[in-house]
Amino acid sequence: MARKFTPKVVTANHLLEGDVIYLTADDRWTRNLSEAEMIDDEAHADIRLLFAAAQQSVVVGPYLADVEAGANGPEPTHFREDFRRTGPSNYFHGKQAAKAEA
Amino acid sequence: MYKYNEFDAAFLAERNRQFRAQVERRIDGSLTEDEFRPLRLMNGLYLQLHAYMLRVAIPYGTLSSDQMRQLALLAEKWDKGYGHFTTRQNIQYNWPKLPDVPDMLDALAEVGLHAIQTSGNCIRNVTADHFAGAAADELIDPRPVAELLRQWSTDHPEFQFMPRKFKIAITGSPNDRAVVAAHDIGLRAVQKNGEIGFEVLVGGGLGRTPMIGKVINPFVAKEDLLPYLEAIVSTWNMEGRRDNKYKARIKITVHEQGLDTFRAKVEERYAAVRDQFRGYDQKLLAEIEQYFAAPAYRDGDVAAYTTAYNADPVFRAWVDTNLTAHKRADHAIVTISIKAHGKTPGDASAEQMRLMAHLADKYAYGELRISHEQNVILPHVHKSDLPALHKALKAAGLGTANIGLVSDIIACPGMDYCALATARSIPIAQQIATRIDELKIEREVGELKIKISGCINACGHHHVGHIGILGLDRAGVENYQITLGGDHTETAAIGERAGPGFSYDQIVPAIERLITAYLELRTSAEERFIDAYRRVGPAPFKAALYPEAEEKANAA
Ligand code: HEM
Ligand code: SF4
Numbered sequence: 001m002a003r004k005f006t007p008k009v010v011t012a013n014h015l016l017e018g019d020v021i022y023l024t025a026d027d028r029w030t031r032n033l034s035e036a037e038m039i040d041d042e043a044h045a046d047i048r049l050l051f052a053a054a055q056q057s058v059v060v061g062p063y064l065a066d067v068e069a070g071a072n073g074p075e076p077t078h079f080r081e082d083f084r085r086t087g088p089s090n091y092f093h094g095k096q097a098a099k100a101e102a
Numbered sequence: 103m104y105k106y107n108e109f110d111a112a113f114l115a116e117r118n119r120q121f122r123a124q125v126e127r128r129i130d131g132s133l134t135e136d137e138f139r140p141l142r143l144m145n146g147l148y149l150q151l152h153a154y155m156l157r158v159a160i161p162y163g164t165l166s167s168d169q170m171r172q173l174a175l176l177a178e179k180w181d182k183g184y185g186h187f188t189t190r191q192n193i194q195y196n197w198p199k200l201p202d203v204p205d206m207l208d209a210l211a212e213v214g215l216h217a218i219q220t221s222g223n224c225i226r227n228v229t230a231d232h233f234a235g236a237a238a239d240e241l242i243d244p245r246p247v248a249e250l251l252r253q254w255s256t257d258h259p260e261f262q263f264m265p266r267k268f269k270i271a272i273t274g275s276p277n278d279r280a281v282v283a284a285h286d287i288g289l290r291a292v293q294k295n296g297e298i299g300f301e302v303l304v305g306g307g308l309g310r311t312p313m314i315g316k317v318i319n320p321f322v323a324k325e326d327l328l329p330y331l332e333a334i335v336s337t338w339n340m341e342g343r344r345d346n347k348y349k350a351r352i353k354i355t356v357h358e359q360g361l362d363t364f365r366a367k368v369e370e371r372y373a374a375v376r377d378q379f380r381g382y383d384q385k386l387l388a389e390i391e392q393y394f395a396a397p398a399y400r401d402g403d404v405a406a407y408t409t410a411y412n413a414d415p416v417f418r419a420w421v422d423t424n425l426t427a428h429k430r431a432d433h434a435i436v437t438i439s440i441k442a443h444g445k446t447p448g449d450a451s452a453e454q455m456r457l458m459a460h461l462a463d464k465y466a467y468g469e470l471r472i473s474h475e476q477n478v479i480l481p482h483v484h485k486s487d488l489p490a491l492h493k494a495l496k497a498a499g500l501g502t503a504n505i506g507l508v509s510d511i512i513a514c515p516g517m518d519y520c521a522l523a524t525a526r527s528i529p530i531a532q533q534i535a536t537r538i539d540e541l542k543i544e545r546e547v548g549e550l551k552i553k554i555s556g557c558i559n560a561c562g563h564h565h566v567g568h569i570g571i572l573g574l575d576r577a578g579v580e581n582y583q584i585t586l587g588g589d590h591t592e593t594a595a596i597g598e599r600a601g602p603g604f605s606y607d608q609i610v611p612a613i614e615r616l617i618t619a620y621l622e623l624r625t626s627a628e629e630r631f632i633d634a635y636r637r638v639g640p641a642p643f644k645a646a647l648y649p650e651a652e653e654k655a656n657a658a
Contacts (some may be wrong), residue, residue, distance in 0.1 A: 016129070016200050018154040057131040060149055078578050080517065084151055088518035090446045090528045093182055093197070094152045 008045045009036040009074050010052045011084070012062035012096065018082045020095065021059065023052055031095065033085045035071035039064075103166050103469065104249050104393045106214045110613050113257075113619055114211045117218060121145045129189045129201065130314035144224070144262075146217025147203055149523050156195045156203060158210060159221040162230035162248035162272075163191040163479075165470040167459040172213040174455035180206050185455070187440065187448040189474045189512055189563055190269070191229045192220055218256060223264045225255035225335070231273040231280045232473035235394060236435050236481035238427035241291045242298055244274035245389040247327065250383065255327060265342030266350035268335060269307075272300075276592060281474060283594035284308050284566060285316040286352045287334060290592075291322060299323045304334060304364075305356035306561035312596045313353040316361050316600055318368065324387075329379045333372035341367065397467035402486050404432050410489040417492050419545070420503040425488075428481075434488065436466075436480040437473070438495060439502040439510065443539040448476030448533050465491050474563075475512055477505065506549045508617070509535035512563050516556025516573060517580075523556035525573025525580040526606075530554055533610045538617075547617055550631045551590065566590035568632045569616060570597045571609065582609040584616075586643055587635050598640060600647055612647055619646035 010023035021029040022036035030036060039045045045064055052062035065081050067074035075080045087094020106114070121141070128138040128495060148158040157345075158173070165173075169488040173193055177185045181195040188194055198206060208215055210216055216438045220227055228248045251270060255261060261268070272289040273280045282288025288303035299321045306315025322330045334352075341359070345350045349358075356364045410417050426435040438458060441447045450458070458478055462470045465487040466480035483491060495501040504510050514520065516527030531554055538544045553567030557574070564570030570585035581603040588597030602613045617631075623642055624634045635643065644651075 013149055013153075018149060018198075018200060019152060052434075052580075056134050057129070060135050079580065080151075080523075080575075083517055087152055089526060090532065091182075091519055 005042050005045075006066045006077070007068060007074070008039045008058075008064040009033065009067050010039070010045075010048050011036070011065045011081075012052060012064055013066065015058055015060050018060075023048060023062075027051070031098065033067075033076070034070075036074050038067060038069065038074045075085035103164060104161075104214075104245075104390060105344065110214070110253075111211075114214075114216055114218075115561075115605065116213055117145075117216075117257075118204065118207045121207060125200060125204055140222065143221040144219065145203075145207065146220035147198075147200075148221065148521075150196070150515075150519050151523075154200060154203070155519065156198045156206060156217060157188075157192045158195070158215060158217045159220050159227040160191045160193060160472050161252050162228060162234065162245045163232045163472045163474075164234075164245060165472065166213070167462040167468045167470065169213045169215055170210060170459035170470055171456050171461065172215065174452040174459070176206055176209060177452040177455065177513045178298050179209075182609075184449050184451045187450065187472050187476050187478070189476065189561065190227060191232075191472050191474060192227060193472070194513075194515070201320075216306070217569055219586075221267075223266050224262055225251075225258065225268045225270065225384070228252055228255070228272045229269070229285075229474060231275055232471045232475075232479050233426060233435050233481065234471075235396065236428055236433075237275055237277075238429045239277050240275035240429070241276040241293060243394055244272040244289070244291060246387060246394050247274050247289070247300075247324075249332070249390045249634075250328065250387050253386070254332075254383070261339065263441075264335075264339050265344045266347060268352070270331075278590075278594070279473075280315070280367055281563065281566060281590045281594070282306070283592075284312075284563070284590070285315065287331065288398070288609045289327075294321050297323065297357075300327055302334075304329065305353040305361075306594075307351050307353040308563060308565050309351070310348060310558045310560075311353065312350075312560065312565040312623070313357065314594050314596065315353075316356065316366050318361065323386050325381075326376070327605065328383045329376045330368075330372055332375050332379075333368050336375070337364070337367045337371045342378055349537075397469070397482055399430055399433060399482065400484055402432065402484055404485040407485040407488050414489075414616060416501075417489060417610045420492055420501060421468070421488065423503045423507060431526040432485055433482050434485055436483050436488070436491065437505045438478040438500050439504050440477055440500070441504060441510055441535065442499055442502045443504070443509050443535040444532050447511050450478065451543065454498060456501060457494070457500070461491060461494055472496065477510070496652070504544065506551075507544050507552050508538045508547055508552060509544060510551075511535060512551075512553040514555050514562035516554075516562075520556060520561075522559060524558070524575040525556050525582065527554040527556040527562055527571070527573055530571060530573070530582065530606075530609055534613055537610055537614060541614075543617070543621070546627070547621065548627065548630055550617070550620075551588075553588070553590075563590060564588070565596045566594060567597060568630075568635070569613065571613075574603060576603065580606045584609075584612065584647065586616075586640055587632065589632060600644055601651075602648075615646040615649075616643055
């Protein structure tokens with residue numbers, strides 16, 4: 001039997017701003033992990049990553065990050081992704097601040 | 103201080119113009135990221151976890167007050183109002199946006215600063231003793247040689263695509279404050295028969311394979327230094343392993359080939375290149391030296407200082423930790439701690455930078471220095487000005503009296519910013535400093551160097567900390583390994599691993615147990631942590647770190 005596939009999101013940094021972004025199901029880039037497309041299938045993940053990698057003038061360094069389903073969409077399974085979607089812990093900067101403003 | 107001549111200014115303007123065009127081509131899609139990446143790295147621009155990061159060189163740690171004000175301007179205009187001073191005498195901006203970077207570089211060029219070769223496989227910013235030109239114990243001011251090396255290595259056509267990065271550090275004093283033994287090349291000024299030259303160390307480095315540099319030549323005369331360094335770097339450039347980036351640094355080349363073999367190759371190369379240096383470098387050095395003339399020291403009575411020292415315990419505490427002997431008895435070297443308890447080590451706000459620039463103008467002949475220990479230095483202060491200076495610093499949260507103490511921690515950016523990190527380091531430093539402050543035992547503990555890195559690359563120098571902390575990712579959880587007995591001075595040593603790592607919640611209590619154990623076993627207040635460790639060895643410290651293991655052993 002095939003190994004169980006850990007769900008993924010496509011994530012990258014924005015070319016101009018440098019901040020963390022995620023690919024949505026309708027081919028947009030969002031700054032909010034909960035809006036990202038959660039991918040349950042390996043072949044589909046590969047296609048989505050290729051789609052992202054082709055957008056050289058929008059994103060830098062796209063890759064697949066592990067996630068799990070949460071009440072509000074995908075949640076990170078590793079602390080690195082948790083920091084990426086939040087911001088640094090020594091100052092209230094980055095996404096956490098942007099969210100507070102919104 | 104060194105002043106750019108027309109050539110320097112034109113070179114930098116041209117370089118910035120080129121990079122501006124490269125950024126434009128990246129943005130309009132004519133350059134791919136793979137094409138752009140090496141270009142941006144050569145200009146100090148990284149892409150980190152949450153944003154771009156711009157690393158600006160502070161050559162040999164020396165800044166004028168105008169340069170410091172410009173660093174403040176960058177922080178305010180294009181970043182989030184602060185900058186991070188690093189162990190390599192750089193300043194890092196954590197939040198620039200790509201389209202703004204060319205403007206930032208132009209603003210830096212206005213005051214003779216740049217980000218060239220702060221990354222990439224080239225010769226990096228040359229670091230030096232942060233007390234250079236001021237210290238009572240120094241043989242020579244190493245900065246003219248450092249500036250010569252900067253000019254030689256900048257855009258050196260042979261050394262732009264080397265097997266790996268290359269770091270040079272230099273000290274003019276027998277007391278090594280520049281950690282020269284942990285660099286690819288370390289230079290120590292020495293005197294032989296009345297002549298000044300350099301002891302040359304090679305193959306030091308930290309990272310995943312820490313090594314202490316070895317003496318490749320005990321005495322290279324000043325006029326032979328540049329050709330000798332050219333010979334070392336070009337030998338390694340040919341011999342260094344390009345097949346495996348983990349084996350590419352010169353420390354591995356020297357280790358694999360053996361020092362004697364490597365030295366023989368360097369000598370052979372030296373014989374070939376020596377004649378290409380026809381003395382122009384020495385002429386240039388003589389010109390550079392003029393820029394580093396000592397300021398016109400002012401004379402004056404130091405009674406105000408003595409009075410304040412005797413009357414004010416807060417001032418006295420600060421004097422006792424933050425001052426270093428100046429070569430003139432009526433002056434002092436002042437280290438400004440940018441490590442207030444609980445704050446991020448090495449971070450300074452734009453206001454603090456401006457204040458330090460202002461105080462440098464008022465009290466320190468307009469000069470500042472940045473130390474590899476992530477603090478700011480006023481290298482020449484007349485003692486009678488110290489009380490007023492201290493008052494001004496204290497009012498701005500810059501009066502912390504902790505230099506050399508537990509809370510004077512080196513910490514790399516770690517997982518809070520760095521894309522390579524395996525764990526956080528800044529919050530660990532913040533918590534240790536806060537805890538030691540709560541316990542009110544910092545001064546009692548005395549000199550203790552804690553250094554923290556957020557991954558095996560060792561940017562936080564953990565290997566040479568009396569206590570080193572290395573943050574790792576163990577099965578998706580942050581885990582912190584402790585090393586003990588490291589030494590960053592002229593008696594450099596790599597610390598030894600104490601045992602299994604600690605979780606994020608357990609690392610600060612573990613450090614506290616180490617400190618308590620030290621206080622219990624030291625013979626006197628004069629015996630520093632590192633001395634006690636050398637006397638008794640790791641066993642009592644391990645027992646303090648791992649009490650359960652101790653109990654089990656006793657029960658068995
Ligand atoms: C945040 C972005 C940074 C990145 C991506 C980075 C990357 C690296 C890497 C890959 C190494 C290992 C090199 C090797 O062993 O070949 C290294 C070493 C080092 N870095 Fe960094 N670093 C960063 C920040 C810093 C900072 C902030 C400092 C100063 C606080 C610093 C100072 C050093 C030092 C001292 C070493 C070890 C000395 C040596 O080269 O052997 N780095 N860095
Ligand atoms: S030690 Fe690791 S985590 Fe820290 S700055 Fe260097 S590369 Fe980043």
